Amino acid sequence: MEKLRGNKTTIAIFILPAVCCYLSVAAFPLLCSAVLSFFNWDVAGLNDFVGLKNYMQLFTTDKIFQKAVVHTFAATLLCLAIQIPCAVFLAYLLTRLKRGRNFFKVAFFVPNMISTSAIGILWIFILHPEFGLVNALLRAVGLGQFAHVWLGESDTALVCVILAASWQYIGYHMIIYLCAMQNISSSILEAARIDGATSWQAFRKITFPLIAPILKIDTVLVATGSLRIFDMVFVMTGGGPNHASEVIASHMYTRSFKGMQFGYGSAMSVILMLLCIAVTVFLNMAFKRAEDKVE
Amino acid sequence: MKKIKIADLIKYLILLTATLIFVFPLVWVFYNSFKTNSELFANPWNLAQSLSLENYTYAWKQANIGRYFLNSVIVCSISLILCLILSSAAGYALTRLKWKLSDTVMMIFLVGMMIPIHSTLIPLFLMFSRMGIINSHLSLIIPYTVSGMPIAVFIMTGFLKSFPAEIEESAVIDGASMRTVFFHITLPIARPSIATVAIYTFVSMWNEMNYALVFLSDQRKMTVPIGLNAFKGQYSTNYVALFAAVMITILPSLIVFSVFNRQVIEGMTSGAVKG
Numbered sequence: 001m002e003k004l005r006g007n008k009t010t011i012a013i014f015i016l017p018a019v020c021c022y023l024s025v026a027a028f029p030l031l032c033s034a035v036l037s038f039f040n041w042d043v044a045g046l047n048d049f050v051g052l053k054n055y056m057q058l059f060t061t062d063k064i065f066q067k068a069v070v071h072t073f074a075a076t077l078l079c080l081a082i083q084i085p086c087a088v089f090l091a092y093l094l095t096r097l098k099r100g101r102n103f104f105k106v107a108f109f110v111p112n113m114i115s116t117s118a119i120g121i122l123w124i125f126i127l128h129p130e131f132g133l134v135n136a137l138l139r140a141v142g143l144g145q146f147a148h149v150w151l152g153e154s155d156t157a158l159v160c161v162i163l164a165a166s167w168q169y170i171g172y173h174m175i176i177y178l179c180a181m182q183n184i185s186s187s188i189l190e191a192a193r194i195d196g197a198t199s200w201q202a203f204r205k206i207t208f209p210l211i212a213p214i215l216k217i218d219t220v221l222v223a224t225g226s227l228r229i230f231d232m233v234f235v236m237t238g239g240g241p242n243h244a245s246e247v248i249a250s251h252m253y254t255r256s257f258k259g260m261q262f263g264y265g266s267a268m269s270v271i272l273m274l275l276c277i278a279v280t281v282f283l284n285m286a287f288k289r290a291e292d293k294v295e
Numbered sequence: 296m297k298k299i300k301i302a303d304l305i306k307y308l309i310l311l312t313a314t315l316i317f318v319f320p321l322v323w324v325f326y327n328s329f330k331t332n333s334e335l336f337a338n339p340w341n342l343a344q345s346l347s348l349e350n351y352t353y354a355w356k357q358a359n360i361g362r363y364f365l366n367s368v369i370v371c372s373i374s375l376i377l378c379l380i381l382s383s384a385a386g387y388a389l390t391r392l393k394w395k396l397s398d399t400v401m402m403i404f405l406v407g408m409m410i411p412i413h414s415t416l417i418p419l420f421l422m423f424s425r426m427g428i429i430n431s432h433l434s435l436i437i438p439y440t441v442s443g444m445p446i447a448v449f450i451m452t453g454f455l456k457s458f459p460a461e462i463e464e465s466a467v468i469d470g471a472s473m474r475t476v477f478f479h480i481t482l483p484i485a486r487p488s489i490a491t492v493a494i495y496t497f498v499s500m501w502n503e504m505n506y507a508l509v510f511l512s513d514q515r516k517m518t519v520p521i522g523l524n525a526f527k528g529q530y531s532t533n534y535v536a537l538f539a540a541v542m543i544t545i546l547p548s549l550i551v552f553s554v555f556n557r558q559v560i561e562g563m564t565s566g567a568v569k570g
Contacts, residue, residue, distance in 0.1 A: 006393045014384040110318060113548040114549075125538070175560055253508075256417050
């Protein structure tokens with residue numbers, strides 16, 4: 001048995017195809033993009049080594065990139081502030097439900113089944129200045145003066161895109177918290193209730209600490225996901241109006257595949273990757289500190 | 296007693312409001328997709344005056360949605376099959392065979408879940424251009440197959456680890472080779488986890504638009520998400536036709552979801568919860 005399980009040919013047949021494909025299509029390109037970022041590489045085949053010039057340019061002269069960085073961070077904070085509280089709240093309500101839990105679970109998850117391009121278009125309709133639901137609703141309740149050209153005004157465009165993205169993902173994160181909360185043994189909560197704890201106390205002292213590990217993972221998930229936000233921006237505004245909703249990934253897309261500046265685009269992709277890693281490390285440290293404090 | 300009932304009522308009220316927020320936009324697009332443009336502009340709330348499928352036939356013909364569907368089916372099925380073959384074999388090697396580097400390889404796959412798609416776009420674009428496969432379905436099949444692998448390997452190894460290897464061992468004692476065991480025992484046993492992986496992976500490939508946007512510019516080759524986006528660009532003023540086009544593209548996903556919602560939800564969340 002042991003001999004069979006250690007047979008080199010068998011192992012190679014089973015694992016090598018997967019590993020080779022994986023390394024050549026995922027790991028190798030990752031490395032390439034780091035190397036490319038030090039080159040001035042364009043469609044004409046020009047490829048000079050320029051050192052850190054691409055990075056310097058991004059942080060000194062590229063005003064759109066600097067705007068995009070600010071927008072990306074704003075978007076990330078907004079996503080965290082909207083998606084996580086909503087998801088935790090809905091999941092908590094569902095755990096306290098006697099019937100209908102599955103119905104709500106499925107209903108909230110529906111937007112995750114639809115492609116971002118369909119959702120983006122759907123939200124363009126909802127926010128349409130003339131027949132859109134949002135403006136129609138405002139007019140119906142007599143708040144017509146608050147109607148906006150939501151995606152056409154630079155103050156509202158990015159926020160609207162984030163709302164649409166949150167609409168798509170809240171159900172997903174809710175399911176994650178629901179799983180975590182359902183793993184909590186009901187006898188603990190029952191004991192707390194008998195001892196006279198209010199539901200808020202039970203949530204704060206029992207449910208919340210027990211879902212904290214999942215909260216950490218999910219916060220990282222939301223943060224890194226929103227740092228990379230692209231599809232929704234691309235479909236809904238294309239970064240406009242006048243770069244008001246431009247994020248790092250959309251700027252990278254435009255520069256790389258419309259401007260054919262592959263070295264420059266790679267520099268942005270490297271920055272994006274580093275940002276994701278930095279934020280993950282930072283969040284892990286912040287959570288660790290919070291845990292230590294509680295203990 | 297009375298108090299508890301009020302609390303319940305509030306709970307259901309909040310949840311129903313949330314349901315309305317998540318589901319009504321889809322219902323709204325559905326019933327508006329039967330209107331004419333002037334009806335839509337006159338009143339976005341009410342139902343269409345007559346039930347005509349004109350918008351649907353227009354969208355189907357003009358947007359070429361049938362073609363996009365065919366492309367998506369081709370790309371996603373081939374990628375899915377390749378992904379399942381490669382990952383189930385890898386999952387088997389990682390849990391049932393004994394070799395030194397297995398932990399390292401597992402680690403590589405897990406880290407892979409974190410790689411942002413944008414970091415591979417440019418190098419793959421340059422690679423595929425050089426290979427001359429840009430603008431072909433192959434340029435999507437390759438990255439789709441690979442990007443589905445980490446989560447597939449993860450779910451399958453998780454399942455196989457929790458499943459005792461005794462049946463397989465006794466088959467080996469009876470003289471079966473490791474390959475026979477894999478095809479005739481392990482794969483059938485792992486069927487539920489393969490189903491979860493398959494449905495989840497298919498849905499994410501079906502909705503993918505980053506790679507498709509960059510690698511395909513020929514309209515006849517486009518998959519559903521970017522085809523829909525191209526239609527939006529061309530017929531941006533014929534709103535009702537766009538409503539119908541959106542409806543056509545999301546209908547298959549909704550049907551799949553109504554049948555397989557348990558598997559989809561399980562597949563989509565298992566990576567996060569256990570990782």
